[in-house]
Amino acid sequence: MSLTNERIQQRLTEKFGDVLSGFEEPFGLLTLTAQKDYNLKVMQFLFDDEELRFRFLTDITAVHYPEKKNEELAVVYHLHNLQDNIRLRLKVFTPVTKPDVFTATSLYESANWMERETYDFFGINFVGHPNLIRVLNVDEMTYFPMRKEYPLEDAMRIDKDDEMFGRGGNI
Amino acid sequence: MLDQKQHIKLPEGSIEKDTTTLNLGPTHPATHGVFQNILEIDGERIVSAVPTVGYIHRAFEKIAERRPYYQITPLTDRLNYCSAPINNMGWLLTVEKLLGIEVPKRVDYLRVIIMELARIADHLICSSVMGVDTGALTGFVYVMTYRELIYEIYEEICGSRLTTNIGRIGGFERNFTPTAFAKIERFLAEYPAVLKEFETLLTRNRIFMERTQGVGAISAERALSYGFTGPNLRAAGVDYDVRVANPYSSYQDFDFTVPVGTTGDSYDRFLVRNAEMWESISIIRQAMEKLKSLPADVYHADVPAYYLPDKKDVYTKMEALIYHFKIVMGETDILPGEVYNAVEGANGELGFYLISDGGRSPYRLHFRRPCFIYYQAYPELIKGSMLSDAIVCMSSLNLIAGELDA
Numbered sequence: 164m165s166l167t168n169e170r171i172q173q174r175l176t177e178k179f180g181d182v183l184s185g186f187e188e189p190f191g192l193l194t195l196t197a198q199k200d201y202n203l204k205v206m207q208f209l210f211d212d213e214e215l216r217f218r219f220l221t222d223i224t225a226v227h228y229p230e231k232k233n234e235e236l237a238v239v240y241h242l243h244n245l246q247d248n249i250r251l252r253l254k255v256f257t258p259v260t261k262p263d264v265f266t267a268t269s270l271y272e273s274a275n276w277m278e279r280e281t282y283d284f285f286g287i288n289f290v291g292h293p294n295l296i297r298v299l300n301v302d303e304m305t306y307f308p309m310r311k312e313y314p315l316e317d318a319m320r321i322d323k324d325d326e327m328f329g330r331g332g333n334i
Numbered sequence: 335m336l337d338q339k340q341h342i343k344l345p346e347g348s349i350e351k352d353t354t355t356l357n358l359g360p361t362h363p364a365t366h367g368v369f370q371n372i373l374e375i376d377g378e379r380i381v382s383a384v385p386t387v388g389y390i391h392r393a394f395e396k397i398a399e400r401r402p403y404y405q406i407t408p409l410t411d412r413l414n415y416c417s418a419p420i421n422n423m424g425w426l427l428t429v430e431k432l433l434g435i436e437v438p439k440r441v442d443y444l445r446v447i448i449m450e451l452a453r454i455a456d457h458l459i460c461s462s463v464m465g466v467d468t469g470a471l472t473g474f475v476y477v478m479t480y481r482e483l484i485y486e487i488y489e490e491i492c493g494s495r496l497t498t499n500i501g502r503i504g505g506f507e508r509n510f511t512p513t514a515f516a517k518i519e520r521f522l523a524e525y526p527a528v529l530k531e532f533e534t535l536l537t538r539n540r541i542f543m544e545r546t547q548g549v550g551a552i553s554a555e556r557a558l559s560y561g562f563t564g565p566n567l568r569a570a571g572v573d574y575d576v577r578v579a580n581p582y583s584s585y586q587d588f589d590f591t592v593p594v595g596t597t598g599d600s601y602d603r604f605l606v607r608n609a610e611m612w613e614s615i616s617i618i619r620q621a622m623e624k625l626k627s628l629p630a631d632v633y634h635a636d637v638p639a640y641y642l643p644d645k646k647d648v649y650t651k652m653e654a655l656i657y658h659f660k661i662v663m664g665e666t667d668i669l670p671g672e673v674y675n676a677v678e679g680a681n682g683e684l685g686f687y688l689i690s691d692g693g694r695s696p697y698r699l700h701f702r703r704p705c706f707i708y709y710q711a712y713p714e715l716i717k718g719s720m721l722s723d724a725i726v727c728m729s730s731l732n733l734i735a736g737e738l739d740a
Contacts, residue, residue: 189672190431219558221676222685224700241674241687241702245558245572248579252674273561276710284395299388299739308396315400 166214166247168193174215178208185254194252202238202255203265209242209251210270217242217251220267223277225285227259227310235259238287240267257287259310266292284309353381356721360389364725366463367735371712371724378720383713387706391739398699402664403429404503404642406699411497413701414737417456417680418498419448419488424677426501427582428686432673433503437635440628441505442584443621447518448491448500449583449677450614450621454525455484456680457565457607457614460732464604465536467729468545473535480525483517490514504641505634515622522619529615533608543601550715550727551599560711563704564682566731569606570598576678587624588617600730607732639666664694681705681732705737 171193172186183205185196197205209217221241228235234256242251257264266289267274278289279298286307289295297304306313353374360370368389374381394409401409410421423445430437458481462474485495491514492500492507501507536542552562557570567574575592577585593609595602634641638657647654660666670692676685682704691697708731715731716724 190674192674194672220561221683222674222687222700222702224687226689226698239687241685245574245579250674271561272556272559273707273710276706277561280706297388299391301388308393315396 166244166249168249171215171249171251174212175205175208179205192250192252194254196254196256199255199257199264202240202253203267203269205253206240206242206267206270209253215244216246217244219243219245220271220273220277221250223267223274223281225281225287225309227285229259229311231256233258236262236285236287238264238281259286262287263290264288265290268292283307286310352376358721358724360386364467365728367733367738369728369733369735369738373721373724375721378722380716380719380721380724383716383724385709385712387709388739390735394740395699395701398696400695402666402694403640403668403696404661405664406696407501408497408499410701411499412736413703413740414456414679414681414684414705414734415496416459416734417452418496419452419500420456420677420679421684422498422500423449423583424675424679424684425686426503427677428673428675428688429503429668431675432671432688432690433637433640433669435504435635435637435640437505438632439584440625440632441634443624443628444506444510444633445501445583446585446588447618447621448488450617451484451487451518451521453680454611454614455481456732457611460681460729461536461604461607461611462532463729464546464600464726465542467726468542470536470539470542473532476535477528477532480521480528483521483525487514487517487521490517502634502641504637507642509631509633518618518622522615522622526612526615529608529611537605537608545723546601546604546726546730547599548597549600549719549723550730551597552711552715553598556711556714557598560714561707562682562711563708564679565603565606565610566598566682566708568593569595569602571596576676576683580676582675582677588620590617600726603730603732667692667694676702679704681734681737682708701740703737703740705733706740709733709738 168188175183182198182201183195187194209215221243224239226237226239236257236259238255240253255264264287266278276298278292279295281287282289282295283297283300284307353376356373356375358371358373359365360368370386372384398406398409407422407425410425411418413421458477462477465473488498489495490511492498552570554570554572557567571594573592573594578592590613593606595606642661643654643658648658668690670690672689674685674687676683684704685702687700688696689698715727
């Protein structure tokens with residue numbers, strides 16, 4: 164139980180230096196951002212290192228920030244060190260025009276479907292993934308529905324006047 | 335002599351193939367849910383399997399981006415609908431973590447009671463359905479009486495049975511009634527004998543053991559690599575339980591053990607679930623004991639900006655009316671922040687990754703659904719086994735279609 168967020172940050176900065184940035188601890192969970200091409204290297208180090216031992220992949224997902232130019236899509240990894248019971252959140256930002264990120268399937272079997280799901284909803288192209296096809300949506304779908312440019316409800320609907328509810332027509 | 339043109343054209347290679355393609359599902363009665371598997375079988379041995387998921391995908395993550403926080407609780411009901419209260423609590427705990435709300439001890443204990451009841455209801459279905467799939471319907475019908483009693487307890491607390499929408503941000507919508515406590519006491523008094531009888535029916539039953547031992551086995555290493563959590567991981571011998579690793583809702587106040595298996599096969603998963611039901615009973619007993627020393631009228635935290643006020647206050651007090659209006663219209667802004675919170679769901683670590691930008695609804699909400707993550711191991715688990723073993727393996731994994739597809 165000796166592993167602390169400070170120690171992890173120190174080890175990672177020693178190894179990678181400028182590649183990593185944005186260290187924060189929201190609600191005690193160490194969060195960091197890696198440069199786009201280094202996500203797999205960072206995860207490989209976190210996996211292999213005898214002190215860090217982040218060998219359990221909890222979750223992979225993505226977030227779309229349309230206003231961030233050239234970093235519209237964030238891929239978020241939640242890793243877990245089960246021995247020391249400490250979690251870590253790794254983020255990689257990628258432009259929406261070329262959303263290529265290296266796959267983590269070589270490290271974790273569970274990454275397979277998680278990455279397929281992330282591809283399915285955000286269109287992240289996981290380079291090196293063995294079977295990157297849609298998993299929950301229909302195969303014929305041509306767009307990535309969780310991106311922010313697809314609002315849930317048709318904003319052009321005319322049968323429902325939001326001004327009647329004091330919201331000026333757009334929520 | 336038939337003319338060459340009259341022959342049916344078969345696809346290239348379809349006659350030379352040694353194996354048969356079999357579509358198991360999506361609406362097969364033995365899969366207990368909408369699961370499709372395209373199996374390649376050689377006689378009755380499975381050579382390969384390709385699972386197809388997404389038949390009941392309802393885009394909850396997208397819907398959640400347009401809903402105020404208190405309206406997302408009903409969406410979580412529909413993930414793992416066999417233990418909806420755990421999902422509700424997991425979501426509420428995530429929001430409370432983001433807002434920094436400390437709930438009173440009594441609320442924690444009431445939540446623990448309801449979560450453990452839900453865990454029993456979920457494990458009960460899974461274990462008894464394993465009996466059904468191996469040809470023993472009696473146990474299933476017998477224990478249903480007690481799942482029914484658990485549903486009656488839910489009904490007494492929140493008014494609904496399956497998709498419960500139980501609890502609010504900060505606590506419960508109303509206090510537990512004396513009838514609810516009486517029903518919990520009745521459950522605690524009667525259920526142990528029933529569970530014991532259910533175990534005598536199956537645990538050392540030669541037919542059941544032959545059908546489940548060695549079926550769908552996975553090593554601890556592979557299970558971790560596949561992201562297994564919950565009873566399926568513990569059956570493989572890894573003692574990871576979110577209730578112990580990162581206690582929430584005052585689980586640290588309770589004394590319980592985490593049962594583990596050794597081989598990771600269907601039989602061990604069955605044993606682990608049964609052992610967990612005994613632990614859950616013990617936790618509920620402890621919680622009922624702890625409740626006696628706490629004031630009986632506390633059932634929510636004092637957070638007027640997020641917790642709906644009493645109806646009579648709304649009609650008589652100005653502040654209550656304002657808060658009521660703001661909450662119901664979804665005009666309450668939530669603090670910006672990024673939080674991951676996990677609870678021990680009935681079939682694994684149920685995580686909620688929530689990003690709030692300060693608006694009325696989440697900027698992004700992602701559910702870490704244990705079913706979705708461990709179902710990808712299914713082809714590996716059933717490879718080389720018989721077709722009927724694949725069915726047993728599937729029910730022993732406790733796959734819930736609603737959680738798988740979200």
